[in-house]
Amino acid sequence: MITTSNLLKRSACALAVASAMTISVPTLANDTFNGTVKGVVSSAEQQQLANATVTLKHKTKGISRSIKTAEDGSYTLRKLPIGEYTLTIEKEGYEQVLEQDILVTVGGSIVFDNTMYSVGTNMETIEITGSRIARVDMESSTGGIVVTQAELKRLPVESGFEAIALLSPGVVSNGEFAAASIGGSSSAENAYYLNGINITNIKTGIGHIALPWEGVAQTEVMTGGIDPKFGGALGGIVNAISKSGSNEWEFEAYARIDPEATRSHHKNMIDREGNYFSNSEQDESTFTRYSFSAGGALIEDTLFFYGVYAPQKNDYEAAGSNTIDIGETTSDRYLATVDWFITDDHSLTATAIGFTNKGKGKTYANDWETQEVGEYLSDYKSRTGGDIFGLTYSGIINDDMSVEVVAGRTVDKTYNSATSSDPLVWSRLTGGWVKLSQESASSITEAEFIRDQLRADFNWTLDDHDIKVGFDYVNIDVDYVNSPNGVDDRAGWWYPMYAWQGNPVDHPAGQPFIEQRVRTDFTDSEVNSTAFYIQDTWTVTDQLTLNLGLRYSSVYNTVSTGEKYVDVDNQIAPRLQAIYDLGEGTSKVYATFGRYYQPVSANMNITQGGQRRDISYYYELGDVDENGQSILLPDGSPSTGAYIGEEVVQTGEIDTGMIVSQDLEAMYSDEITIGYQGEFLDGDLVYGVRGIYRDLKQSIEDTNYAPVMRKWFAENGIDSDPGYAYILNNPGTDLEVFYDTNGDGNAERIVIPADYIALPDPKRKYGAIENTVSGNIGKDFYYNASYTWSHSWGNTEGLVRTDNGQADPGWTTSYDYADLMDHSSGNLPNDRRHSFKMNGYYNITDELIVGFNMRITSGVPISKFSRHPVGVDSCVEGSVWDECNSRGYDHVSFYDADGNPAPRGTFGETDWLKEFDLSLAYNISVAGNPLELKATAYNLFNFDTQTSVVQANARDGANGQEVNPNWGMTSGRLGARYISFEARYAF
Numbered sequence: 001m002i003t004t005s006n007l008l009k010r011s012a013c014a015l016a017v018a019s020a021m022t023i024s025v026p027t028l029a030n031d032t033f034n035g036t037v038k039g040v041v042s043s044a045e046q047q048q049l050a051n052a053t054v055t056l057k058h059k060t061k062g063i064s065r066s067i068k069t070a071e072d073g074s075y076t077l078r079k080l081p082i083g084e085y086t087l088t089i090e091k092e093g094y095e096q097v098l099e100q101d102i103l104v105t106v107g108g109s110i111v112f113d114n115t116m117y118s119v120g121t122n123m124e125t126i127e128i129t130g131s132r133i134a135r136v137d138m139e140s141s142t143g144g145i146v147v148t149q150a151e152l153k154r155l156p157v158e159s160g161f162e163a164i165a166l167l168s169p170g171v172v173s174n175g176e177f178a179a180a181s182i183g184g185s186s187s188a189e190n191a192y193y194l195n196g197i198n199i200t201n202i203k204t205g206i207g208h209i210a211l212p213w214e215g216v217a218q219t220e221v222m223t224g225g226i227d228p229k230f231g232g233a234l235g236g237i238v239n240a241i242s243k244s245g246s247n248e249w250e251f252e253a254y255a256r257i258d259p260e261a262t263r264s265h266h267k268n269m270i271d272r273e274g275n276y277f278s279n280s281e282q283d284e285s286t287f288t289r290y291s292f293s294a295g296g297a298l299i300e301d302t303l304f305f306y307g308v309y310a311p312q313k314n315d316y317e318a319a320g321s322n323t324i325d326i327g328e329t330t331s332d333r334y335l336a337t338v339d340w341f342i343t344d345d346h347s348l349t350a351t352a353i354g355f356t357n358k359g360k361g362k363t364y365a366n367d368w369e370t371q372e373v374g375e376y377l378s379d380y381k382s383r384t385g386g387d388i389f390g391l392t393y394s395g396i397i398n399d400d401m402s403v404e405v406v407a408g409r410t411v412d413k414t415y416n417s418a419t420s421s422d423p424l425v426w427s428r429l430t431g432g433w434v435k436l437s438q439e440s441a442s443s444i445t446e447a448e449f450i451r452d453q454l455r456a457d458f459n460w461t462l463d464d465h466d467i468k469v470g471f472d473y474v475n476i477d478v479d480y481v482n483s484p485n486g487v488d489d490r491a492g493w494w495y496p497m498y499a500w501q502g503n504p505v506d507h508p509a510g511q512p513f514i515e516q517r518v519r520t521d522f523t524d525s526e527v528n529s530t531a532f533y534i535q536d537t538w539t540v541t542d543q544l545t546l547n548l549g550l551r552y553s554s555v556y557n558t559v560s561t562g563e564k565y566v567d568v569d570n571q572i573a574p575r576l577q578a579i580y581d582l583g584e585g586t587s588k589v590y591a592t593f594g595r596y597y598q599p600v601s602a603n604m605n606i607t608q609g610g611q612r613r614d615i616s617y618y619y620e621l622g623d624v625d626e627n628g629q630s631i632l633l634p635d636g637s638p639s640t641g642a643y644i645g646e647e648v649v650q651t652g653e654i655d656t657g658m659i660v661s662q663d664l665e666a667m668y669s670d671e672i673t674i675g676y677q678g679e680f681l682d683g684d685l686v687y688g689v690r691g692i693y694r695d696l697k698q699s700i701e702d703t704n705y706a707p708v709m710r711k712w713f714a715e716n717g718i719d720s721d722p723g724y725a726y727i728l729n730n731p732g733t734d735l736e737v738f739y740d741t742n743g744d745g746n747a748e749r750i751v752i753p754a755d756y757i758a759l760p761d762p763k764r765k766y767g768a769i770e771n772t773v774s775g776n777i778g779k780d781f782y783y784n785a786s787y788t789w790s791h792s793w794g795n796t797e798g799l800v801r802t803d804n805g806q807a808d809p810g811w812t813t814s815y816d817y818a819d820l821m822d823h824s825s826g827n828l829p830n831d832r833r834h835s836f837k838m839n840g841y842y843n844i845t846d847e848l849i850v851g852f853n854m855r856i857t858s859g860v861p862i863s864k865f866s867r868h869p870v871g872v873d874s875c876v877e878g879s880v881w882d883e884c885n886s887r888g889y890d891h892v893s894f895y896d897a898d899g900n901p902a903p904r905g906t907f908g909e910t911d912w913l914k915e916f917d918l919s920l921a922y923n924i925s926v927a928g929n930p931l932e933l934k935a936t937a938y939n940l941f942n943f944d945t946q947t948s949v950v951q952a953n954a955r956d957g958a959n960g961q962e963v964n965p966n967w968g969m970t971s972g973r974l975g976a977r978y979i980s981f982e983a984r985y986a987f
Contacts, residue, residue: 033106033195033196033239033241033392033394033404033406034078034079034080034081034082034104034106034394035080035081035082035104035105035106035107035108035109035110036076036077036078036079036080036104036108036109036110037056037076037077037080037085037087037102037104037109037110037112038074038075038076038077038109038110038111038112039074039075039111039112039113039114040069040072040073040074040075040113040114041054041069041073041074041075041089041091041113041114041115041116042073042113042114042115042116043094043115043116043117043118044115044116044117044118048071048072048073048074049069049073049091049094049116050068050069050070050071050072050073051068051069051091052068052069052073052075052089052090052091052094052116053066053067053068053089053090053091054066054067054068054069054075054077054087054088054089055087055088055089055090056077056080056085056086056087056102057085057086057088058080058081058083058084058085059083059084059085059086060083060084060246060247060248061081061083061244061246061247061301061304061339061341062247062300062301063081063301063341063344064344065077065080065344065345065396067399068399076461076466078396078402078459079394079395079396079402079404080104081104081244081339081347082104082105082106082217082218082241083103083104083246084101084102084103084104085102085103085104086098086099086100086102087099087102087112089114089116091116093118093119094116094117094118094119095116095117095118095119097114097116099112103148105146105148105218105220106146106217106218106219106220106239106240106241107146107220107222107239108146108220109137109139109140110133111133111134111137111138111585112133112134113134113585134585134586135586135679135683135686136585136586136587136588136677136678136679136686138545138579138581138585138588139537139539139545139547139579140225140547140577140579141225141547141577141579141588141590141591141592141673141675142222142224142225142226142227142577143170143222143223143224143225143673143675143690143692143770144168144220144221144222144223144224144236145167145168145220145221146218146219146220146221147164147167147218147219147221148217148218149216149217149218149243152164153921153932153934153984154841154849154851154919154921155839155840155841155851155852155853155919156851156852156853156917156918156919156936156937156938157839157853157917158938159213160208160210160213161192161208161219161221161238161240162178162179162180162207162208164219164221164238165180165182165190165221165236165238166180166837166855167221167784167837167839167853168221168223169223169770169771169772169786169787169788169835169837170182170183170223170224170692170768170770170788170790171221171223171236172830172832172835172857173857173913174187174802174829174830175947175948175972176802176805176807176948176972177206177207177800177802177807178207179206179207180235180236181235181830182223182235182236183223183224183235183236183671183692183694183766183768184694184764184765184766184768184790184792184828184830184831185234185235185236185669185694185766185798185830186235186797186798186799186800186802186830187206187207187235187800187802187830188204188205188206188601188798188799188800188807188809189205189233189234189235189598189798189799190205190233190235190236190237190238191230191232191233191236191237191238192207192208192209192237192238192239192240193237193238193239193240194211194216194240194241194242194351194353195240195241195242195337195349195351195390195392195406196390196392196404196406196408196455197351197388197390197406197408197410197453198408198410198451198453198474199211199353199388199410202410202412202449202451202476202602203412203447203449203478203601203602203603203606204601204603204807204808204809205601205602205603205799205809206800206807206809208238209353209355209388209410209412210331210333210355210357210385211333211335211353211355212291212308212309212310212333212334212335212353213310214252214254214291214293214308214310215242215243215293215306215308215310215335216240216241216242216243217240217241217242217243217244218240218241219238219239219240219241220237220238220239220240221236221237221238221239222236222237222238222239223236224236224592224594224671224673224690224692225577225592225594225671225673226575226594226596227535227547227549227575227577228470228533228534228535228549228550228551228573228575229457229468229470229472229533229535229551231472231531231533231551231553231573231596231597232474232529232531232553232597232598232599233596233598234596234597234598234667234668234669234696234798242306242335242337242351243293243295243306243308243337244295244304244306244337244339244349245295245296245297245298245304245305245306245337245339246295246296246297246304247296247297247300247301247304248296248297249294249295249296249297250294250295250296250986250987251292251293251294251295251986251987252291252292252293252294252984252985252986252987253291253292253984253985254289254290254291254292254293254310254982254983254984254985255288255289255290255291255982255983256287256288256289256290256980256981256982256983257286257287257288257289257980257981258285258286258287258288258978258979258980258981259286259979259981260284260285260286262978262979263284263285263976263977263978263979264942264976264977264978265280265281265283265976266280266281266944266973266976267280267281267944268280268281268282268368269969269970269971269973271431271432271965271966271969272965272966272969273431273432273965273966275430275431275432275434276321276368276369276434277432277966277969277971278971279319279320279321279368280319280976281319281371282317282319282324282366282368282371283316283317283318283319284316284317285314285315285316285317286314286315286316287312287313287314288312288313288314289310289311289312289313290310290311290312291308291309291310291311292308292309293306293307293308293309294306294307295307298338301341302340302341303338303339303340303341304338304339304340304341305336305337305338305339306336306337306339307334307335307336307337308334308335308336309333309334310333310334310335311330311331311332311333312330312331312333313328313329313330313331314328314329314330315327315328316328316329319366319368319371320366320368320435321366321368321434321435322365322366322367322368322435322436322438323363323364323365323366323377323438324363324364324365324366324373325361325362325363325380326361326362326363326364327359327360327361327362327380328359328360328361329357329358329359330357330358330359331355331356331357331358331385332354332356332358333353333354333355333356334352334353334354335351335352335353335354336351336352336353337349337350337351337352338350345395345396346393346394346395346396347393347394347395348391348392348393349391349392349394350389350390350391351388351389351390351391351392351408352387352388352389352390353387353388353389354385354386354387354388355385355386355387355388356383356384356385356386357383357384357385358381358382358383359380359381359382359383360379360380360381360382361379361380361381362376362377362378362379362380363376363377363378363379363380363420363438363440364376364377365377365438377420377438378419378420378422378438378439378440379419379420379440380418380419380420380440380441381417381419382415382416382417382441383413383414383415383417384412384413384414384415385412385413386410386411386412386413387410387411388408388409388410388411389408389409390406390407390408390409391406391407391408392404392405392406392407393405393406399461400460400461400462401458401459401460401461402458402459403456403457403458403459404455404456404457405454405455405456405457406453406454406455406456407453407454407455408451408452408453409450409451409452409453410449410450410451411448411449411450412448412449412450412451413447413448413449414445414446414447414448415446416441416443416444416445416446417441418439418440418441418444418485419440420438420439420440420441420485420636421485421486421487421635421636422437422438422439422440422485422486422635422636423437423439423442423484423485423486423487423490423491423492423493423494423635423636423637424437424439424442424484424485424493424494425437425439425494425495425496425630425632425636425637425638426493426494426495427495427496427497427629427630427638428495428496428497428498428955428956429496429497429498429512429621429624429628429629429630430627430628430629431955432955432964432966434629436496436629436630436632436638437494437632437636438636439485439636440485441485442484442485442493443482443483443484443485444482444483444484444485445480445481445482446480446481446482447479447480447481447482448477448479448480449476449477449478449479449480449602450476450477451474451475451476451477452474452475452476453472453473453474453475454471454472454473455470455471455472455473456470456471457469457470457471458470464538464539464540465536465537465538465539466536466537466538466539467534467535467536467537468533468534468535468536468537469532469533469534470532470533470534471530471531471532472529472530472531472532472533472553473529473530473531474527474528474529475526475527475528475529476526476527476528476602477525477526478523478524478525478526478527478602478605478606479523479524480521480522480523480524480605480606480610481521481522482520482521482522482606483519483520483521484517484518484519484520486635486636486637487635487636487637490516490633490635490636490637491518492516492517492518492617492637493516493517493518493519494514494515494516494517494637494638495514495515495517496512496513496514496621496629496630496638497512497513497514497515497956498510498511498512498513498956498957498958498960499511499512499513499956500867500887500888500956500960500961501867501870501887501960501961502870502884502887502888503618503888504616504618504645504647504888505618505644505645505646505647506645507618507644509960510956510957510958510959510960512621512958513618513619513620513621513644514618514619514620514621514622514630514638514640515616515617515618516616516617516618516619516637516640517614517615517616517617518613518614518615518616518617519612519613519614519615520612520613520652521606521607521610521611521612522560522610522611522612523559523560523605523606523609523610523611524560525557525558525559525560525562525605525609525610526557526558526605527555527556527557527558527599527600527602527605528555528556528557528558529553529554529555529556529599530553530554530555531551531552531553531554532551532552532553533549533550533551533552534549534550535547535548535549535550535575536548536549542581543580543581543582543583544578544579544580544581545577545578545579545580545581546576546577546578546579547575547576547577547578547579548576549574549575549576549577550572550573550574550575551571551572551573551575552570552571552572552573553569553571553573553597554568554569554570554571555567555568555569555571555599555600555666556568557600557604557605557609558605558609559605559609559610559654559656560610560611560654561654563656564656565608565609565656565659565660565728566600566604566609566660566664566728568600568664568665568666571597571666571668572595573594573595573596573597573668574593574594574595575592575593575594575595576592576593576594577590577591577592578590578591578592582678586678586679586683587676587677587678587679588676588677588678589674589675589676590673590674590675590676590677591672591673591674591675592671592672592673592674593670593671593672594670594671595668595669595670595671596668596669596670596671597666597667597668598666598667598668598669598799599666600667600700600728600810601799601809601810603808603809603810603811604728604809604810604811607702607808607810607811608659608660608702608726608728608810608811609654609659610654611652611653611654612650612652613650613651613652614648614649614650615646615647615648615649616646616647616649617643617645617646618643618644618645618646618647619640619641619642619643619644620640620641620642620644621640621641622638622639622640622641623639624639647888648723648724649724650724650726651723657737657738657739657747658722658725658727658737658738658739659726659727659728660727660728660729661727661728661729661730661733661734661735661736661737662736662737662738662749663733663734663736664700664728664729664730665698665730665733666698666700667696667698667699667700668696668697668698669694669695669696669697669764670694670695670697671692671693671694671695672692672693673690673691673692673693674690674691675688675689675690675691676688676689676690677689681775684775684776684777685773685774685775686772686773686774686775687771687772687773688770688771688772688773689769689770689771689772690769690770690772691767691768691769691770692766692767692768692769692770692790693765693766693767694764694765694766694767695764695765695766696762696763696764696765696794696796696798698730698762699730699731699762699764699796699798700728700729700730700810701728701729701730701731701762701796701810701814701815701816702726702727702728702810702811702815702816703726703727703729703731703759703815703816703817704724704725704726704727704816704817704885705722705725705726705727705729705735705752705757706721706722706723706724706725706885707817707880707881707882707883707885708735708752708756708757708880708881709722709725709739709750709752710722711880712750712752712756712880713741718741718742720739720740720741720742720743722739726816728810731759731760731761731762731815732754732759732760732761732762733754734751734752734753734754734757735750735751735752735754735757736749736750736751737749737750738750756880757818757880758818758874758879758880758881759815759818759821760795760818760821760824760825762794762795762796762815763793763794763795763796763825764792764793764794764795764796764797764798764828765792765793765794766790766791766792767790767791768788768789768790768791769788769789769790770786770787770788771786771787771788772784772785772786773785773786779843780842780843780844781840781841781842781843782840782841782842783838783839783840784837784838784839784840785836785837785838786835786836786837786838787834787835787836787837788834788835788837789833789834790831790832790833790835791827791831791833792827792828792830792831793825793826793827793828793831793905794825794828795821795824795825795826795904796814796815796824796828797812797814797828797829797830799812800812801813801814801829802829802830802860803829803863803865803951804865804892804951813886813889813892816886816889817874817881817884817885817886818874818879818880818881819868819873819874819875819881819884819885819886819887819893820868820886820889820892820893821874822868822873822874822893822894822895822901823873823894823895823901823902823903823904824894824903824904825903825904826861826863826903826904826905826906827861827904827905827906828861828904828905829860829861829905830860831860831861831905832857832858832859832860832913833858834856834857834858835855835856835857835858836854836855836856836857837854837855837856838852838853838854839851839852839853839854840852846923847922847923847924848920848921848922848923849920849921849923850918850919850920850921851918851919851920851921851936852916852917852918852919853915853916853917853918854915854916854917855913855914855915856912856913856914856915857912857913858909858912858913859909859910859911859912859913859946860909860910860948861904861905861906861907861908861909862905862907862908862909862910862949862951862968863894863902863904863905863906863907863951864894864895864896864897864902864907864951864953864967865891865892865893865894865895865902865951865952865953865954866891866893866895866896866897866899866902866952866953866954866961867886867887867889867890867891867893867895867954867961868884868886868887868893868895869895869899870884870887872899873901890952891952891953891954891955891964896953896954897953897954897961897962897963897964897967898963902953907968908968910946910947910948910949911945911946912945913945913947913974914941914943914945915939915943915974916939916940916941917936917937917938917939917940918936918937918940919934919935919936919937920934920935920936921933921934922934926985927987929985929986929987930985930986931983931984931985932982932983932984932985933982933983934981934982934983934984935979935980935981935982936979936980936982937977937978937979938975938977938978938979938980939974939975939976939977939978940977941977942976942977943974944973944974944976945973945974946970946971946972946973946974947972947973947974948970948971948972949968949969949970949971949972950964950966950967950968950969950971951967951968952964952967953967
């Protein structure tokens with residue numbers, strides 16, 4: 001007779017395969033911080049069994065959950081802490097079902113259907129259907145991956161959520177900001193969570209707060225079809241869970257070193273005129289990271305502790321043309337959790353994280369050509385980081401109801417202590433930009449960002465409906481002060497250069513002069529957002545499931561006085577999914593629609609809502625050396641001649657009626673996906689295909705409306721000049737502000753129609769077809785592969801601008817003037833048309849594992865930038881923009897050096913990017929405990945493929961504007977090969 005346990009051996013094997021290949025399977029965010037197990041229990045005669053008892057017991061924590069199957073034999077166990085479980089199913093008159101290896105993952109839903117056999121049944125005489133774990137979730141079409149710490153040990157993947165996100169299709173690297181672009185969105189439009197706590201970079205939204213990576217257990221990356229519990233991001237969501245303690249005390253010691261001795265170096269980059277561009281040959285770096293962790297039960301089955309302390313250090317030499325910094329950065333990171341299971345159904349989790357970063361070093365004179373280090377110049381030091389604290393309650397009220405509450409606080413500080421008072425000096429007198437200064441810090445910054453959050457979710461299963469209701473509140477306090485470095489009235493950012501036509505002080509074009517820019521910032525303000533959501537997972541039939549969701553949110557930003565300058569509500573975001581089971585739970589087709597909103601960045605409280613004073617002073621050129629380069633004075637500033645004049649860009653005054661349009665609406669985009677996913681080869685292979693279309697429907701931009709207002713005032717009999725008037729608005733809509741037109745101290749309402757303003761509507765579209773294949777060959781080779789064709793096009797990248805390196809979210813040159821948008825439509829900076837990815841591992845023996853990770857992507861579009869020519873397009877005489885103010889912005893308009901239109905992204909693309917990483921792990925037993933030794937080669941073949949190029953097609957010279965001979969030259973490259981050595985010992 002065949003026993004039930006023998007029948008389930010095959011399902012256990014299938015589960016092991018499924019868990020090993022998790023990183024390629026689209027996943028449902030059923031449970032934000034935990035996991036779910038569900039399925040249907042049937043008899044051998046295919047009759048659904050009601051009132052069978054399904055019990056899951058956590059293999060290391062000892063907690064258990066039980067539930068009775070419904071009339072249709074279905075069961076759902078939710079709010080399960082991640083980890084491995086033992087599952088039993090019991091019903092009188094039937095053999096017990098026992099499964100030893102159920103792996104619950106974050107946000108995931110394991111579908112485990114079971115067949116029970118009557119006691120005494122001769123199973124050899126009937127057709128055996130057994131039990132199976134579905135590889136395809138029939139209740140969701142959320143795109144993405146889940147990666148466990150166990151998988152990362154086998155793969156050559158760097159630490160950090162950005163590296164994990166790049167394993168997913170539809171995600172491309174953005175070399176300019178070291179952050180991922182997901183689904184065509186900018187790299188400032190993603191959101192990151194750990195244990196439900198928002199760990200996104202508070203100021204800019206670019207990337208995440210650095211964590212002790214060894215404390216992360218599982219990471220979920222959601223790239224599309226995201227349900228309404230998540231908001232505040234147009235790109236993707238990264239949702240991670242930390243490790244936690246168990247009944248057995250476990251300790252682990254870990255060490256990593258990336259030695260300079262095994263690090264390769266690309267050759268220096270010299271521009272096409274033979275001048276210095278980048279000194280990479282002289283750079284050196286040795287990185288070390290150590291960690292010690294401990295986890296176990298303070299009270300068995302009830303109270304658990306886990307903690308990891310992970311200090312790291314990077315000793316480096318960072319070389320430039322005339323200076324070299326020799327120093328170190330250190331980071332004292334920690335993570336600790338305490339889990340209290342008040343009962344098996346109610347738990348509290350406390351999380352504490354520290355992420356303090358320090359830097360110090362010395363600056364020396366340097367000769368990049370001879371690589372000779374000269375005299376000591378100055379010291380420098382810095383300190384950033386802070387702490388995170390969070391508390392999570394999870395409760396099962398009954399078999400049909402559950403609740404979860406998360407409260408958290410993140411404190412992130414910046415202390416920038418300059419040991420030298422020398423200011424920043426960049427010169428363009430001898431060709432391209434050359435840094436002359438030897439400052440320890442260009443600006444002095446004191447900042448503190450505090451993010452408080454409260455989130456509550458309630459779940460209720462009612463017949464064929466699984467209803468989720470939630471509340472999400474976030475408040476960010478911004479306290480920021482910044483000013484340029486320097487001594488007294490010589491403080492500032494200095495730029496010796498050639499004057500351009502139409503410069504602010506009417507200096508003769510082509511003649512040298514010096515700009516001293518003095519910009520100071522102050523704000524003590526806040527960002528506040530509140531959201532509610534509801535979702536109904538409705539099982540319409542056995543084959544059709546609908547996810548009907550809606551998220552409502554409101555956001556406001558304040559200035560230092562507490563007055564709101566952004567106040568946007570009625571953000572209604574439907575999230576809809578339809579999934580159809582093609583039969584037997586092994587394949588599905590689906591379609592989704594989602595609307596996603598993006599709040600105004602905390603950075604805008606500094607740049608737009610802050611008390612910013614921005615003035616440029618201009619001087620005649622002072623003394624120069626034999627090469628015509630400016631000579632620096634003892635205070636570090638350049639020698640200057642007579643004062644010429646000044647340009648006041650911002651006065652430092654705050655007028656909420658004039659910094660934002662009064663009818664401002666939120667930034668949002670829509671997404672539509674259609675897809676198929678199915679199992680093949682008895683579940684050893686899963687294939688999926690997904691079509692995605694994203695459309696940015698509305699954007700928020702800062703625009704200097706002063707030229708428009710001057711003409712509008714003149715035409716309407718108003719004698720007033722607004723000076724500079726950078727105002728937040730939705731491009732393509734009316735401008736509504738309050739302005740004192742007659743100087744009587746009372747502001748009048750001014751409405752200027754959109755057709756008069758003549759700004760183009762914002763456009764950012766993304767279309768893609770993703771193909772994914774995951775599976776195993778035999779029992780030793782596991783792989784995940786994808787090919788994505790995608791196209792990203794329009795006239796705005798979003799919150800940041802990659803092609804000119806602007807990382808101020810919402811404060812880029814886009815839309816500052818209509819002139820800057822002429823010919824701006826085309827292929828956007830994150831457009832990588834083709835992307836091939838493959839990763840996995842092969843068990844050479846039980847002890848030796850080789851891992852691989854490959855990404856091959858096409859290049860990004862190249863543009864030509866110059867100054868906007870006068871008298872054409874938006875600058876044509878009679879246009880409201882005919883002042884052509886963008887000419888003071890350097891070379892950022894879409895024209896070539898000869899003044900011809902140069903549509904965005906139409907001048908070729910950078911080289912194809914080929915990245916190959918390889919690892920070899922050796923696992924042995926030492927003193928009866930596991931020891932893992934691992935070596936990883938990143939950029940195995942040491943490719944120096946370009947990641948960016950010079951896109952300025954013109955520059956200012958002695959004879960006025962001239963062709964930049966360095967246009968199209970490589971400006972950024974794939975990092976050189978380095979080898980990482982790791983050792984991990986658990987006991």
